[in-house]
Amino acid sequence: MSKADAGRLIHIAKRRERAKEAIEQRRKKIEEETNSLKSDISTKFTANYDAVEETLKSNTVGLVTLDEMREKQKDVVEMREAHLALDNATASKSSVNKEEGTRTDQVIRIHLCTITFVILKLVYRDPAYLSQFLCITGQKIAGINK
Known part of the structure; x- marks a missing residue:
């Protein structure tokens, strides 16, 4: 394996790591949005009467x-x-x-x-x-x- 191939592999591995981090961030953002929507919906449909x-x-x-x-x-x-x-x-x-x-x-x-x-x-x-x-x-x- 040449130095160029090793450099490409390192570069591809770094790109994969960045993609995984981006996916994790998106997943967390989506989870937060769904949790906030769930809380909004639950407050809208609760029995608010005295x-x-x-x-x-x-x-x-x-x-x-x-x-x-x-x-x-x-x-x-x-x-x-x-x-x-x-x-x-x-x-x-x-x-x-x-x-x-x-x-x-x-x-x-x-x-x-x-x-x-x-x-x-x-x-x-x-x-x-x-x-x-x-x-x-x-x-x-x-x-x-x-």
């Missing part, structure tokens, strides 16, 4: 008019604000005795338990509306009930 929305959804049953929904939202928001205000008030009073602290906690628990309840409303057919498009009319219902 307890107010969850209680409102669980307390709402069936079809509700817009006014009823607004009233429920208002009640839930007021209840949440009152709860937060009570939490802030109890947190600010650091010199309160343990007995008084437990008493206020019991009052809060009782207050929250009495507020939250679900009213179920049965929906009946309104006789004021025309029901010609329905398959069972009032006369047929009267005949069935007899």
